[in-house]
């Protein structure tokens with residue numbers, strides 16, 4: 001089990017292929033210290049999502065190991081891994097129910113106060129209060145009544161409440177107005193603080209405040225460094 005994890009993540013000489021003899025990742029070595037934020041960038045098909053798939057154990061590597069705090073994630077129960085590694089996907093998952101329930105999905109036993117504190121911390125509180133029934137406003141599965149930016153903030157609140165040590169974020173590509181964009185960037189800082197994070201980043205503003213930028217090309221790490229180094 002992964003009990004009190006710190007959040008060091010290591011990809012140790014990883015080789016992975018979805019189909020035989022067509023490697024999607026070749027010899028990936030990546031050492032991430034607890035609390036660091038990593039931006040994964042690269043062209044379509046370069047292997048960004050595949051790295052995430054291995055970290056979530058949606059697939060296991062063909063060669064090499066993924067370690068969290070030095071422990072092979074294959075030796076950990078799936079429940080334990082899920083509670084410590086959180087994902088915010090690009091197409092944010094909203095289900096039919098209240099805004100409150102949607103945020104609480106991060107941690108089912110959270111109190112109303114905890115839900116609201118999480119929403120406040122990621123700049124979602126104001127837009128929620130402007131909805132007809134505030135936190136009790138019902139939203140639909142496709143979340144159509146909410147803008148892309150609002151959905152993103154909602155998913156941040158959910159992730160903050162879940163409080164995983166390792167956070168994976170597939171940043172939305174949809175265009176978002178400048179004001180919301182600023183709110184999201186601010187919220188992102190709050191969300192990432194103190195946890196290890198892997199971000200499939202599409203915005204330069206996001207890439208800029210990551211500690212390490214990993215550039216992938218055809219399943220290989222071409223370069224890495226911080227924004228000033230690259």
Ligand code: ATP
Pocket residue numbers: 018019024042043044045046047048049050051
């Ligand atoms: P994008 O920016 O388009 O999301 P990506 O960097 O996330 O691209 P991956 O999805 O990791 O790229 O894909 C890496 C390689 O693995 C590509 O060659 C892709 O075609 C292949 N691939 C990805 N998923 C599968 C799958 N489920 N089955 C077979 N091949 C796959």
Ligand code: MG
Pocket residue numbers: 048049050
């Ligand atoms: Mg992808």
